[in-house]
Amino acid sequence: MHKRATTGEFGKLEIRESRHSDAAGIEQLYVDAFPDEDLLPLVRGLLDLGQSVISLVGIRENVIVGHISFTFCHVEGGKEKGALLAPLAVTPTLHKQGIGSALVQAGFKHLENSKTGYVFVLGDPAYYSRFGFKAEDNVATPYPLPTEWRGAWQSIRLCGAEVLHEGRLSVPEPWRHIALWTS
Template identity: 35%
Template sequence: MAVPAFRIRPEEANDPPAIDAVLRGAFPSQWEARLVESLRANNELSVSLVAFCRDHLTGHIAFSPLTLDGEPTSGVGLAPLAVQPSWQGRGIGAALITVGLEACLEQGFDFAIVLGEPGYYRRFGFEPATRWGLDSVYQAGDAFMAKSLRPGGLEGLGGLVRYASAFESL
């Protein structure tokens, strides 16, 4: 079966209802949809991209600011990533991650953090964050991962990473 062409672009003003529908369809709970609403309301979406296939919004990825030991940092947290179930397995999620990480680098971010499936995220260069002395409140072990977006982007760090305030307010 041929994979339909899709395009990725930054979130636009009229996209939130369709993004909400993708998030609610891709996850068993409403938490991720409420999270993105809260990130948007708090102006904490550093990068928000959508994927379209046949003029239908099929995927979304969000990156938000991080703190390190309570201080602002040059890193972003990747969460959530969602693709409508009927469109999964066609490379849309992988493309959103790749384009999203490039957009974060272009905006001057030095590193990205994700809490996700190690086998999947290693494909994009993520490694266990403990390698750089980074920890999270989630006690996630190797699922808490980091990726340098530029040479040396993770060097000299270490400490407790926290996601944007929207993550804690839900």
């Protein structure tokens, strides 16, 4: 199991793959970070996917303070291996301490090790552009996005990736709910 630890002015952050025993802590994190949305069905569904998901937790002083999930997926008709980044959450009182960025970067390392060429995300470009994400026009989301969200659909090509096939992103069941893409 891969582990990373970074030390800064806020103390040591350990990042590791999540375990079954982390489930309650991860769920609480999403309740705290998304007070107006119920992401628990999605989070539980992703945690149950096993090898189809990279699920990382950030831990500080034995408490889960961040979580990120990458779901393996592919473009219909294409061969290139991709991953969908989401959800990502950090304990609200600990924002702006680099925890979110550390989780994203740790995830990229796992994905490169597993020969994943592309990462897709539906999120705020003002945040995700710092990692190199750019607007994705060739690969469509599993469900059509509201017009005002179009710029939020982004991707990044990891080193060694082949050129992406055009088409629609095929995702496993927890992501096949239109509300996740339209509201």
